[in-house]
Amino acid sequence: MAKGKHWIEPHPQGIYVRPADIWIDPSGAQSRAFVTHGxxxxxxxxxxxVWATRETLAIMGLRYGTDEGTALRYGDIVEEGGVTFSLHSxxxxxxxxxxxxxxxxxxxVVTGDYKRRSDPTCAPFExxxxxxxxTEATFGxxxxxxxxxxxxxxxxxxxxxxxxxxxxLVGAYALGKAQRVIAELRAAGWxxxxxxxxxxxxxxxxxEELGVDLGELRPVADTPKEEMVGKIVLCPPSALTDRxxxxxxxxxTAMASGWMRVRGRARQRNVELPLIISDHADxxxxxxxxxxxxxxxxWITHGSEDGLLRWCELTQRKARALAMVGRGEEDDG
Amino acid sequence: xxxxxxxxxxxxxxRSRNAKxxxxxxxxxxxxxxxxxxxxxxxxxxxxxxxxxxSTIRNLAGTRIDPDLFRLSRHHVGDTAETVALIWPGTEGVxxxxxxxxxxxxxxxATTRTTAPDVVAxxxxxxxxxxxxxxxxxxLGGMRIGLSARLAKTAFAQAFDVSVDAVEEYWHALxxxxxxxxxxxxDGGPAPDLSTIPFFRPFMLSHPFEGESLDLSEYAAEWKxxxxxxxxxxxxxxxxxxxxxxxxxxxxxxxxVAAFDVDGVVDGELMVRGEAQGAxxxxxGAASFNALQKRLGRKTVSKxxxxxxxxFIRLYDLLVDGSTDRRELPWHQRRGHLEKFVPRLAAERFDxxxxxxxxxxxxxxxxxxxxxxxxxxxxxxxRRDSPYLSGRKVGHWYKWKRDPLTADCVMMYAQxxxxxxASFYSDYTFGCWSDEGQLLPVGKAYSGFTDEELKMLDRFxxxxxxxxxxxxxxxxxxxxxxxxxxxxxxxxRHKSGLAMRFPRIHRIRQDKPPEEADRVATLKAMxx
Numbered sequence: 081m082a083k084g085k086h087w088i089e090p091h092p093q094g095i096y097v098r099p100a101d102i103w104i105d106p107s108g109a110q111s112r113a114f115v116t117h118g119x120x121x122x123x124x125x126x127x128x129x130v131w132a133t134r135e136t137l138a139i140m141g142l143r144y145g146t147d148e149g150t151a152l153r154y155g156d157i158v159e160e161g162g163v164t165f166s167l168h169s170x171x172x173x174x175x176x177x178x179x180x181x182x183x184x185x186x187x188x189v190v191t192g193d194y195k196r197r198s199d200p201t202c203a204p205f206e207x208x209x210x211x212x213x214x215t216e217a218t219f220g221x222x223x224x225x226x227x228x229x230x231x232x233x234x235x236x237x238x239x240x241x242x243x244x245x246x247x248x249l250v251g252a253y254a255l256g257k258a259q260r261v262i263a264e265l266r267a268a269g270w271x272x273x274x275x276x277x278x279x280x281x282x283x284x285x286x287x288e289e290l291g292v293d294l295g296e297l298r299p300v301a302d303t304p305k306e307e308m309v310g311k312i313v314l315c316p317p318s319a320l321t322d323r324x325x326x327x328x329x330x331x332x333t334a335m336a337s338g339w340m341r342v343r344g345r346a347r348q349r350n351v352e353l354p355l356i357i358s359d360h361a362d363x364x365x366x367x368x369x370x371x372x373x374x375x376x377x378x379w380i381t382h383g384s385e386d387g388l389l390r391w392c393e394l395t396q397r398k399a400r401a402l403a404m405v406g407r408g409e410e411d412d413g
Numbered sequence: 414x415x416x417x418x419x420x421x422x423x424x425x426x427x428r429s430r431n432a433k434x435x436x437x438x439x440x441x442x443x444x445x446x447x448x449x450x451x452x453x454x455x456x457x458x459x460x461x462x463x464x465x466x467x468s469t470i471r472n473l474a475g476t477r478i479d480p481d482l483f484r485l486s487r488h489h490v491g492d493t494a495e496t497v498a499l500i501w502p503g504t505e506g507v508x509x510x511x512x513x514x515x516x517x518x519x520x521x522x523a524t525t526r527t528t529a530p531d532v533v534a535x536x537x538x539x540x541x542x543x544x545x546x547x548x549x550x551x552x553l554g555g556m557r558i559g560l561s562a563r564l565a566k567t568a569f570a571q572a573f574d575v576s577v578d579a580v581e582e583y584w585h586a587l588x589x590x591x592x593x594x595x596x597x598x599x600d601g602g603p604a605p606d607l608s609t610i611p612f613f614r615p616f617m618l619s620h621p622f623e624g625e626s627l628d629l630s631e632y633a634a635e636w637k638x639x640x641x642x643x644x645x646x647x648x649x650x651x652x653x654x655x656x657x658x659x660x661x662x663x664x665x666x667x668x669x670v671a672a673f674d675v676d677g678v679v680d681g682e683l684m685v686r687g688e689a690q691g692a693x694x695x696x697x698g699a700a701s702f703n704a705l706q707k708r709l710g711r712k713t714v715s716k717x718x719x720x721x722x723x724x725f726i727r728l729y730d731l732l733v734d735g736s737t738d739r740r741e742l743p744w745h746q747r748r749g750h751l752e753k754f755v756p757r758l759a760a761e762r763f764d765x766x767x768x769x770x771x772x773x774x775x776x777x778x779x780x781x782x783x784x785x786x787x788x789x790x791x792x793x794x795x796r797r798d799s800p801y802l803s804g805r806k807v808g809h810w811y812k813w814k815r816d817p818l819t820a821d822c823v824m825m826y827a828q829x830x831x832x833x834x835a836s837f838y839s840d841y842t843f844g845c846w847s848d849e850g851q852l853l854p855v856g857k858a859y860s861g862f863t864d865e866e867l868k869m870l871d872r873f874x875x876x877x878x879x880x881x882x883x884x885x886x887x888x889x890x891x892x893x894x895x896x897x898x899x900x901x902x903x904x905x906r907h908k909s910g911l912a913m914r915f916p917r918i919h920r921i922r923q924d925k926p927p928e929e930a931d932r933v934a935t936l937k938a939m940x941x
Contacts (some may be wrong), residue, residue: 085742106766154822184655187587200474221482221485221486221489222478222482222486222497222499222502223486223489223490223496223500225499225542227542243432309602321834321835321836323836323837323871323875324836325836326836333835341499342423342489342490342491342495343425343495343546344490344495345494346426347425347426350829350831351426352427352428353426354425354426355665356485381425384485384489386485387482387485390479390481390482391482394479394482
């Protein structure tokens with residue numbers, strides 16, 4: 081990289097694309113923003129002009145009351161201030177996108193969050209060649225390897241069989257994780273109704289409107305306790321130990337998350353049945369992706385950046401953690 | 414190994430006792446010998462592989478994993494064995510196989526310091542992550558999964574529909590993998606031969622006394638000392654000390670074990686010499702429970718500790734005299750044998766629990782009322798013609814504890830419970846006022862209230878939360894709880910410098926303004 085400021089500037093509040101005067105996933109309201117996906121730490125309300133996929137805009141509409149913005153399909157091209165933008169599927173949740181930017185012959189990809197495994201609720205990850213790869217590192221430590229999802233779903237069925245007088249309550253994030261778990265249960269042949277905490281209903285309905293079939297879903301609120309014996313119930317993780325659970329028949333507390341890989345984490349949350357199901361790339365996916373792309377530079381946005389940074393060093397790849405950029409920029413060059 | 418790994422994880426994540434019992438019983442029934450025996454030994458910390466150390470595992474990790482990545486990962490996971498299990502990269506071309514637990518145990522047992530790293534690495538290479546975790550925990554000893562020996566025995570009895578008492582007796586007689594025990598329980602084989610082993614006999618336990626009066630010609634009274642109930646057994650030159658749960662605690666009390674040099678089995682209260690309790694009572698004084706606590710749960714004990722806190726046993730009962738089982742005899746006859754047995758033992762380590770000599774029940778009630786002053790836990794009432802029965806049978810032994818102390822405290826923090834109570838704030842930390850008018854925590858309680866009261870307290874916590882610290886909620890200091898406790902001691906655990914024994918919520922005092930709650934100084938005056 082040449083001396084002086086790069087045309088892409090990492091800031092604590094987001095990534096700024098100077099020639100286009102556009103922010104990517106800014107944490108506060110900005111006049112012009114690209115949004116990679118609908119999770120709250122990436123998509124905020126109140127921006128002026130927004131570019132995102134149709135699905136992400138719909139999700140933002142559900143959360144912030146307005147879905148205004150320029151809807152892009154994967155591969156559509158937008159030119160702003162000499163920068164060519166395009167979105168490419170990230171495989172994280174429905175509508176999630178990586179952003180490819182080309183400026184004066186240099187290609188930069190921002191992944192947002194991504195995973196490379198199959199997910200029946202969203203398009204698969206696309207490998208986009210680039211010079212600078214700006215990646216997440218949520219699970220950037222070698223202890224985090226997610227097992228195949230079929231085995232985790234199997235654990236859930238096993239538990240229902242061993243304890244038929246109880247129900248299994250799965251804690252899953254309202255956007256993405258819940259719908260993926262539901263779709264995987266359906267794919268594994270579970271065609272019983274699934275019971276939902278109120279906080280999951282709207283998002284599931286939106287997924288269905290956007291063409292993801294989730295089978296029969298019933299609100300827990302309208303269901304007598306006995307009906308849910310031997311059944312599967314889903315709620316957001318925050319509701320797992322909430323008073324709300326008293327209306328369920330002796331629930332087995334399960335949680336679907338990549339963090340469930342670590343026993344202490346599961347115990348801390350009083351989880352009886354940890355399900356290692358994640359919408360983020362695990363250690364092998366993170367390192368394989370960097371190896372596959374072999375970018376000139378890797379920038380790491382968030383997560384366990386120290387681990388991934390160390391791996392880059394060991395494999396002699398140029399890398400930097402963006403969290404440190406603000407403090408040590410001059411040394412970096 | 415995968416089945417064993419699945420069992421370990423099931424026990425780690427399950428909080429309910431019944432579910433743990435069920436999981437273990439199913440495993441024991443469905444797993445062949447000798448694997449199930451090894452599993453049982455591992456779960457009850459009865460296995461030791463001296464050649465495999467924590468440092469062996471750490472060094473091994475260093476040969477396969479970059480030290481920086483390992484350090485970062487270890488920091489995140491918080492446990493070396495688990496980090497290695499999760500991170501282990503395997504070896505190109507080596508396929509995982511589901512080895513039998515017994516094969517793993519044999520391999521580990523055959524290691525020396527020199528061969529241990531290669532053997533462990535070879536095992537790790539062939540296992541999935543959950544099996545690696547189970548194997549490393551097995552190799553290092555100390556599963557720490559909250560499974561008491563008592564629970565394991567109960568699960569065993571449940572699995573094969575045999576009596577827990579018999580299991581208790583045979584258990585300690587045998588070595589892992591307990592093949593004879595399984596042959597007896599599962600296949601109707603002969604009962605194991607116990608004649609040369611100082612095995613554990615199930616304790617006779619008591620019920621709380623709730624009646625008005627008892628006829629002292631039928632019942633004898635003894636002081637209820639505040640130590641831990643133990644059994645000491647000696648035969649064929651070997652002595653073993655057991656806790657109430659049947660766990661062997663000989664290593665923590667070498668002073669006691671070495672001094673017991675007469676064949677037999679006796680039941681008594683283990684305490685530390687001192688003056689805190691019962692100094693004026695016949696039999697002499699003992700230190701408070703607090704002093705004993707420093708010696709509990711140790712694998713080894715220093716000379717300094719032995720000198721500072723000399724232990725002794727105050728004997729209550731005699732089960733086996735020489736090699737003669739006396740448990741069938743009535744209490745008064747056993748007592749006669751015990752009185753002849755005690756003088757044969759070293760007086761500094763063993764003395765006799767005195768029978769309280771009172772003319773009638775009224776006099777006893779008066780004496781019990783003074784138990785508080787003598788700092789004794791209360792009195793025991795034992796039917797004179799009862800045999801020594803295992804467990805808690807009605808009508809034979811009663812404990813008549815002194816009345817509890819109480820204090821009015823203010824709720825400060827609350828935390829959710831476990832299992833059925835996972836959605837309730839049911840664990841309360843409460844405090845009393847310092848001289849400076851500050852509330853200082855004095856204890857924590859999670860029992861004593863009815864389901865209705867729990868609902869009310871839960872609602873109070875939710876509606877009066879000031880701050881959240883992870884799972885803990887700080888509440889407005891307006892709820893006065895009358896807390897009952899058996900005794901109170903100096904302690905460094907709480908800022909107030911006090912710790913209560915058996916605290917429970919006695920009454921909810923919504924009628925009382927918080928500023929009228931008790932002061933720390935008042936509680937300090939109750940310290941024993």
